[in-house]
Amino acid sequence: MPYKRVVLTRRNILRRDGYKCSYCGRGDLPLTVDHIIPKARGGDDNWENLVSACTKCNNKKGDRTPEEARMPLIIRPFKPNHVMFIKNVVGKLDDKWKPYLYLS
Numbered sequence: 001m002p003y004k005r006v007v008l009t010r011r012n013i014l015r016r017d018g019y020k021c022s023y024c025g026r027g028d029l030p031l032t033v034d035h036i037i038p039k040a041r042g043g044d045d046n047w048e049n050l051v052s053a054c055t056k057c058n059n060k061k062g063d064r065t066p067e068e069a070r071m072p073l074i075i076r077p078f079k080p081n082h083v084m085f086i087k088n089v090v091g092k093l094d095d096k097w098k099p100y101l102y103l104s
Contacts, residue, residue, distance in 0.1 A: 004082035008045065014052045015085070022051035022075040023061065029054040036077065038063045047079035 006012055010033050020027040022034070034053035037043030040063055051073065053061070061069040 006080050006082055006085050008047060008050075012080075012085070013047075013050050016047075016078075016080050017052040017075050020052065020075065021054040021057050022073050022077070023053055023057040023066070023071045025074045026054055029056065031055075032058050034058045034061065036073070037065060041065075048077050051075060051077050 013033050014031055018027070019031065021029065021031065031052045032055055033050055034057075035043040035045075036049050036051060039045075043049050052075075057071065061071050066073055
């Protein structure tokens, strides 16, 4: 099976974080993507530096790190693999597919 990677997109970041704010945990507000280390301070666009955030928390945090803003992360960012995405997006997996997805 060829190596697959999950493309870094806004939708995939929200999906990875369960469509919840990484700071307050709410999922009933409009979400944006926040840089943990702001771009103005050298933060990159990568899986470990981007999290979902509601607009209220994103504005409150501003151009600061979570420590400076006293807003600890509830959801820790990580680089997902394609198997996790298939499992979370599709929901219930057919048992016949598990050997092919390395889940058996």
